[in-house]
Amino acid sequence: MNPFKAFNGKKVLITGGLGFIGSTLARALTDLGALVIAVDSLIPEYGGNLFNVSGYEDRIKINIADIRDSFSMAYLVQGQDILFNLAGQTSHIDSMQNPFADLDINCRSQLFILEACRKHNPSIKIVYASTRQIYGRPDFVPVHEGHPLHPTDVNGINKMAGEWYHILYHRVYGMKTCSLRLTNTYGPRMRIKDARQTFLGVWIRNLIQGKPIEVWGTGLQVRDFNFVDDVITAMLKVAISDEANGEVYNLGGPESLNLRDLAALLVKLHGKGDFRVVPFPPDRQPIDIGDYFADYSKIRKALNWSPATPLEAGLTKTLAYYYENFHHYL
Numbered sequence: 001m002n003p004f005k006a007f008n009g010k011k012v013l014i015t016g017g018l019g020f021i022g023s024t025l026a027r028a029l030t031d032l033g034a035l036v037i038a039v040d041s042l043i044p045e046y047g048g049n050l051f052n053v054s055g056y057e058d059r060i061k062i063n064i065a066d067i068r069d070s071f072s073m074a075y076l077v078q079g080q081d082i083l084f085n086l087a088g089q090t091s092h093i094d095s096m097q098n099p100f101a102d103l104d105i106n107c108r109s110q111l112f113i114l115e116a117c118r119k120h121n122p123s124i125k126i127v128y129a130s131t132r133q134i135y136g137r138p139d140f141v142p143v144h145e146g147h148p149l150h151p152t153d154v155n156g157i158n159k160m161a162g163e164w165y166h167i168l169y170h171r172v173y174g175m176k177t178c179s180l181r182l183t184n185t186y187g188p189r190m191r192i193k194d195a196r197q198t199f200l201g202v203w204i205r206n207l208i209q210g211k212p213i214e215v216w217g218t219g220l221q222v223r224d225f226n227f228v229d230d231v232i233t234a235m236l237k238v239a240i241s242d243e244a245n246g247e248v249y250n251l252g253g254p255e256s257l258n259l260r261d262l263a264a265l266l267v268k269l270h271g272k273g274d275f276r277v278v279p280f281p282p283d284r285q286p287i288d289i290g291d292y293f294a295d296y297s298k299i300r301k302a303l304n305w306s307p308a309t310p311l312e313a314g315l316t317k318t319l320a321y322y323y324e325n326f327h328h329y330l
Contacts, residue, residue, distance in 0.1 A: 252294030
């Protein structure tokens with residue numbers, strides 16, 4: 001029996017629903033028979049794109065709203081079975097240059113959402129999208145959930161607070177909240193116009209435009225990567241699991257490699273192009289996290305989740321998507 005049949009007929013709210021991960025999740029849930037409302041502010045800097053739900057416009061209800069609007073959120077959470085709380089400010093540089101906007105979106109607004117649920121829909125299940133950025137520069141790798149949290153930027157601090165609010169509301173009020181600490185997520189529909197979401201997006205844009213990939217620092221920094229479909233599977237699993245309530249889980253990639261090797265792999269898959277290793281921009285060096293890859297054994301043991309998409313296969317699918325749809329993402 002397919003456990004995801006449980007989503008058939010469920011009322012689901014997705015904040016950040018027109019963004020990269022949110023739209024991919026919205027499409028998957030709609031195919032499973034869920035009644036999906038995708039909430040997005042469509043503020044240009046934050047990644048929402050109506051093209052991300054192309055072909056699903058008549059099946060997904062779209063609500064243009066900002067999670068900073070507490071009145072809108074209080075209305076929208078009512079009657080929903082599940083909330084996937086994915087809206088956020090993802091740019092590390094933006095968080096340092098405009099820390100108060102990051103505070104509003106990634107911290108204060110999370111309290112708006114949780115209070116709206118506590119007052120108007122306390123039985124709702126909430127899945128929060130956290131980030132590996134809250135670990136900061138790791139003391140050791142692979143990084144498990146017990147690793148100390150020492151973020152290197154404002155974004156990491158505010159995302160850490162947002163996660164803790166969700167876990168606190170479980171512990172104090174018994175709300176069904178859980179958190180996934182995402183690593184580098186990539187795939188179709190990710191933002192490629194700039195590095196606000198992921199450096200991989202900019203790399204792919206440069207390759208397609210015939211420009212060299214820039215690898216910052218030594219290029220020997222090690223990372224792991226999750227194809228977006230694997231992230232969606234993890235989100236669906238925690239959403240239907242009572243065991244996940246109050247828990248925090250790392251996601252992690254099927255393999256890890258350094259950025260030089262990643263750039264070389266992309267060039268090989270594209271069939272042309274080049275990369276160059278350049279010094280860090282001055283504003284990037286202080287917030288770089290060095291090597292990072294995750295220990296995701298906790299979610300593997302609890303919910304039988306492991307990443308299923310090899311990196312080369314995922315990058316091949318991603319490149320194919322942008323060959324066809326490139327102009328929709330510039």
